Amino acid sequence: MLVQDYMTKHPLMGRLTMSISEVQHYMADNDLRHLPVVGDGKRLLGLVTRQSLLVEPVRLRSLDVWEISRYLTTESIDVVMIPADDVITIKGDATIEDAARTMVRNRVGCLPVVEDGIVVGIITETDLLAQLAEIMACSADIPAVRATVQMPNRTGNLAKMVQAIAAQDWGILALGGAVNRDDPAVWDAVVKIDNVTKDAVREVLGEVEGHRVTDLREA
Amino acid sequence: MAQNRWVADDSHRVQTPILEAKNLAVSYEIRDGQVNAVRDVSFKIHRGETLGLVGESGCGKSTVAFSIVRFLGKNGRITGGSIRFQGQELQDLSEREVRSLRGDQMAMVYQDPFQSLNPCMRIGDQLCEVLQEHRGLSDREASVRAIQMLDAVYMPDSAAVMRRFPHQLSGGQQQRVVIAMALLNNPALLIMDEPTTALDVTVEAVVLDLVDELRRRLDTGVLYITHDLGVISRVADRIGVMYAGEMVEVASAVDTFIRPMHPYTEGLMRCVPKLGLSKESSSLYPIRGRVPAPTALPPGCVFEPRCDYARRRCREKHPELRSVEREHLVRCHRAEEIRETEWRPSDETILDLQERLRSRSEDGSKVLEVSDLRTYYDQESKGILSLFGLGEKRQVKAVDGVSFEVGAGTTLGVVGESGCGKSTLARTIIGLESSRDGKIDFLGFDATLPLSRRDKRLIKDLQMVFQNPDSTLNPSFPVGYQIARPLRRFGKVDRARIGDEVVRLLNRVKLDGSYYDRLPRQLSGGEKQRVGIARAFATNPRLVLCDEPVSSLDVSVQAAVLNLLMEIQQEHNSPLLLIAHDLSVVRFFSDAIMVMYLGKACEIGPAEAVYAPPYHPYTEALLSAVPTADPRVEQKRIRLSGSVPSALNPPTGCRFHTRCGRKVGTICETEEPPEIGFGDQHRIYCHLPLEELEAMDAVITA
Ligand SMILES: Nc1ncnc2c1ncn2[C@@H]1O[C@H](COP(=O)(O)OP(=O)(O)OP(=O)(O)O)[C@@H](O)[C@H]1O
Ligand code: SF4
Ligand code: SF4
Ligand SMILES: [Mg+2]
Numbered sequence: 001m002l003v004q005d006y007m008t009k010h011p012l013m014g015r016l017t018m019s020i021s022e023v024q025h026y027m028a029d030n031d032l033r034h035l036p037v038v039g040d041g042k043r044l045l046g047l048v049t050r051q052s053l054l055v056e057p058v059r060l061r062s063l064d065v066w067e068i069s070r071y072l073t074t075e076s077i078d079v080v081m082i083p084a085d086d087v088i089t090i091k092g093d094a095t096i097e098d099a100a101r102t103m104v105r106n107r108v109g110c111l112p113v114v115e116d117g118i119v120v121g122i123i124t125e126t127d128l129l130a131q132l133a134e135i136m137a138c139s140a141d142i143p144a145v146r147a148t149v150q151m152p153n154r155t156g157n158l159a160k161m162v163q164a165i166a167a168q169d170w171g172i173l174a175l176g177g178a179v180n181r182d183d184p185a186v187w188d189a190v191v192k193i194d195n196v197t198k199d200a201v202r203e204v205l206g207e208v209e210g211h212r213v214t215d216l217r218e219a
Numbered sequence: 220m221a222q223n224r225w226v227a228d229d230s231h232r233v234q235t236p237i238l239e240a241k242n243l244a245v246s247y248e249i250r251d252g253q254v255n256a257v258r259d260v261s262f263k264i265h266r267g268e269t270l271g272l273v274g275e276s277g278c279g280k281s282t283v284a285f286s287i288v289r290f291l292g293k294n295g296r297i298t299g300g301s302i303r304f305q306g307q308e309l310q311d312l313s314e315r316e317v318r319s320l321r322g323d324q325m326a327m328v329y330q331d332p333f334q335s336l337n338p339c340m341r342i343g344d345q346l347c348e349v350l351q352e353h354r355g356l357s358d359r360e361a362s363v364r365a366i367q368m369l370d371a372v373y374m375p376d377s378a379a380v381m382r383r384f385p386h387q388l389s390g391g392q393q394q395r396v397v398i399a400m401a402l403l404n405n406p407a408l409l410i411m412d413e414p415t416t417a418l419d420v421t422v423e424a425v426v427l428d429l430v431d432e433l434r435r436r437l438d439t440g441v442l443y444i445t446h447d448l449g450v451i452s453r454v455a456d457r458i459g460v461m462y463a464g465e466m467v468e469v470a471s472a473v474d475t476f477i478r479p480m481h482p483y484t485e486g487l488m489r490c491v492p493k494l495g496l497s498k499e500s501s502s503l504y505p506i507r508g509r510v511p512a513p514t515a516l517p518p519g520c521v522f523e524p525r526c527d528y529a530r531r532r533c534r535e536k537h538p539e540l541r542s543v544e545r546e547h548l549v550r551c552h553r554a555e556e557i558r559e560t561e562w563r564p565s566d567e568t569i570l571d572l573q574e575r576l577r578s579r580s581e582d583g584s585k586v587l588e589v590s591d592l593r594t595y596y597d598q599e600s601k602g603i604l605s606l607f608g609l610g611e612k613r614q615v616k617a618v619d620g621v622s623f624e625v626g627a628g629t630t631l632g633v634v635g636e637s638g639c640g641k642s643t644l645a646r647t648i649i650g651l652e653s654s655r656d657g658k659i660d661f662l663g664f665d666a667t668l669p670l671s672r673r674d675k676r677l678i679k680d681l682q683m684v685f686q687n688p689d690s691t692l693n694p695s696f697p698v699g700y701q702i703a704r705p706l707r708r709f710g711k712v713d714r715a716r717i718g719d720e721v722v723r724l725l726n727r728v729k730l731d732g733s734y735y736d737r738l739p740r741q742l743s744g745g746e747k748q749r750v751g752i753a754r755a756f757a758t759n760p761r762l763v764l765c766d767e768p769v770s771s772l773d774v775s776v777q778a779a780v781l782n783l784l785m786e787i788q789q790e791h792n793s794p795l796l797l798i799a800h801d802l803s804v805v806r807f808f809s810d811a812i813m814v815m816y817l818g819k820a821c822e823i824g825p826a827e828a829v830y831a832p833p834y835h836p837y838t839e840a841l842l843s844a845v846p847t848a849d850p851r852v853e854q855k856r857i858r859l860s861g862s863v864p865s866a867l868n869p870p871t872g873c874r875f876h877t878r879c880g881r882k883v884g885t886i887c888e889t890e891e892p893p894e895i896g897f898g899d900q901h902r903i904y905c906h907l908p909l910e911e912l913e914a915m916d917a918v919i920t921a
Contacts, residue, residue, distance in 0.1 A: 008232050009438040010266055010324075010407035012305050017316065030235045030306045040319045041353035041404065118354060120405065130231040 004092030007121035046081030148215035237440035244299035271455030326401035332393035343381030391422035424844035449846030492807035505779035592657035619818035632809030688747035699735030745776035824901030
């Protein structure tokens with residue numbers, strides 16, 4: 001689960017010769033929120049985002065309608081793009097959790113994936129959310145039972161749960177977990193199992209020593 | 220393959236296609252006007268998707284490709300419609316901007332690798348140049364990346380290949396270099412125009428696998444152009460069928476093959492011999508007529524003059540490309556009605572093979588008997604010593620101990636990769652090469668004699684149809700004269716009646732008397748080949764050798780020529796020796812088949828026996844490599860590495876041991892394989908134990 005497996009390869013990209021209004025149209029027509037700007041050989045020169053496209057209000061106030069439209073059609077993309085040096089990027093062989101952390105820390109919604117200065121892809125919040133959905137087997141459309149199990153935050157507990165499931169010959173569609181928000185001694189695990197009934201899952205998982213099923217639903 | 224539980228969903232990504240052509244029109248200026256080579260062509264290619272573009276020669280496939288990369292030449296230009304690459308209109312871009320896209324974001328691979336490779340530059344330098352031009356990498360960085368890319372296309376020993384010149388690589392390796400070069404900058408779009416046409420089936424299979432794997436791994440959009448339906452069924456996700464400059468059908472690969480809706484697509488499907496079908500059940504139905512010139516298009520539907528379903532409306536109104544079903548576009552007024560009605564071949568094309576086969580006489584007598592035939596070519600070594608006459612003489616053992624026979628009224632097919640000695644075999648029998656050893660008995664004549672010393676009757680009774688009709692027709696004499704020559708020479712008919720006889724022969728190959736006075740250059744490829752056939756059969760020969768008689772022709776023309784050849788063979792009841800690299804063509808035609816490898820036969824027997832297990836390991840690999848024009852057919856995947864070793868220095872023991880996947884052990888390297896008989900004249904030359912041979916699975920299952 002590396003960035004290069006989940007990024008969008010061959011992203012749409014802008015060129016320096018585009019005017020601001022061309023960029024606006026290009027992004028709107030293709031439903032883009034981020035546009036890497038590249039030079040020859042796909043070298044990263046900058047990034048246009050919906051925010052960076054907004055003309056600063058101060059500037060706006062000083063221009064009349066005609067000037068605004070002239071500004072948009074004659075000024076090139078480089079006055080609205082974030083220059084390459086300031087763009088936060090990531091490498092293809094980083095993990096997707098690295099990508100998520102980088103986005104959260106820097107409060108950005110998109111990372112151009114860059115190797116040796118060359119853009120090889122782009123990964124966005126949406127890609128990561130889609131990936132989360134996939135990790136939790138959302139797009140599978142397979143009827144399954146989803147259980148949340150609280151267990152001691154100690155090694156070996158997740159294994160116990162998995163063994164209990166394996167002993168029944170059930171298939172795990174998805175598995176995830178995180179430390180409990182309120183009690184660091186507790187681990188919340190989420191598991192999705194197909195071809196079973198809720199009751200059967202409640203019984204089997206509830207019997208594991210020290211584990212408690214806190215939520216059970218069909219999903 | 221195991222059923223996947225689910226596949227990843229990509230619906231959250233950008234939905235803009237990599238390439239989208241809309242109502243594209245392209246014209247060439249010529250001296251007396253304008254050729255509208257491409258009209259109203261629309262298609263999309265998404266990331267990670269291969270669109271196959273098929274159609275007969277001259278339908279405008281390459282023109283579409285060139286218009287995308289803006290390589291139309293001085294006289295060509297886009298006259299209408301749009302081409303969007305990554306959502307940007309390419310026509311809005313300046314020449315400079317297009318140049319920076321080319322080779323970087325879009326790349327093209329041509330039929331002939333030499334078109335893309337510089338013969339005087341080392342492979343490594345050529346690859347690095349591409350990287351440096353667009354990315355300005357240092358020499359070190361560029362060469363590291365180039366080697367990685369060669370590894371990615373499975374080039375053996377890539378570091379060494381970097382130092383070689385193009386001519387020091389085999390055709391398959393050259394094409395792999397070209398593909399590596401095209402992919403160096405990780406383009407979003409890869410255009411391939413007949414990239415495997417010049418390659419052997421076994422090499423072609425490897426290249427096709429490679430294209431498919433790279434597309435999936437790199438998410439590249441691929442436009443794959445070919446006239447070969449077998450190839451397209453192997454690589455394409457969707458297929459666009461072009462006819463006379465228009466797109467006539469666009470659908471998924473499976474739909475195109477299983478439920479074609481346009482009469483032209485249906486017709487193409489009926490033209491290709493299908494592997495797996497027995498000779499008895501396979502009939503080829505050529506599409507009558509031919510593609511109209513772009514300057515003389517019919518007013519309504521462009522396919523109307525050749526269409527068996529045409530109605531008045533078709534002549535009056537030009538049909539639009541319209542969506543008939545989800546994701547299935549067809550340009551035909553009658554697409555919906557046609558699907559229900561059962562197609563019947565028109566009288567013109569009807570050809571009942573079964574009937575003709577039943578009438579065939581096989582009295583068991585032999586026409587040709589070849590035993591232990593050897594033909595060697597001397598090759599001077601190119602070293603400096605040879606200047607002084609001291610260089611060692613080396614020998615290419617092109618045919619090295621081959622034995623077989625051809626019975627009256629039957630066809631023997633000979634298959635094998637290029638360089639296996641097939642053509643040399645035919646040329647030796649006809650007397651164009653002299654044999655070193657062995658016997659050729661043709662109806663009691665000794666056919667090892669050179670042409671100059673042959674009996675006149677032998678020459679008359681043994682005729683040949685060549686691969687390339689151009690090289691055997693004299694360009695400065697009219698066609699009729701050239702057919703009349705053998706008639707005159709062998710005095711088969713009265714001088715006074717020669718003219719009539721030539722016209723009869725022309726009619727026999729479905730050309731009318733008006734062709735009598737035409738010069739070869741006024742004929743199409745298929746017509747020239749018909750003349751070649753008429754000439755070969757003019758003297759009523761007792762055996763006709765055909766060396767790749769249809770490989771240079773379009774599928775629809777191929778079908779017509781093959782049918783014709785079969786009809787004439789039937790009429791004369793004359794046996795054929797048919798050489799072809801296309802295993803489906805051979806299957807369609809032959810009663811018996813010989814598989815050759817490096818000058819030797821590895822398997823010989825009745826066609827049904829050779830195409831079914833037990834196989835010689837080489838036959839097995841050939842069958843697994845041949846592209847079948849039917850996506851439903853299951854084919855075992857066996858890939859041979861490398862190409863045929865040099866005949867100058869063939870491997871010892873079994874010559875196939877360097878590439879054999881079933882090699883038994885050192886015995887294969889040291890000892891000539893024995894003959895194993897399977898009854899009914901089926902023989903395999905191999906060290907494999909009988910039990911293992913008999914336990915082989917079928918390669919192709921329907
Ligand atoms: N430079 C040119 N000048 C004039 N006419 C041309 C030129 N190039 C191609 N044509 C014509 O345009 C039409 C389409 O040719 P094109 O080469 O695109 O066909 P194709 O489908 O690629 O054929 P093939 O399968 O033989 O490669 C043909 O009628 C051809 O003669
Ligand atoms: S429109 Fe008419 S002539 Fe053209 S392909 Fe359809 S049926 Fe045939
Ligand atoms: S003799 Fe050995 S190397 Fe040759 S085909 Fe048979 S198994 Fe393969
Ligand atoms: Mg072409």
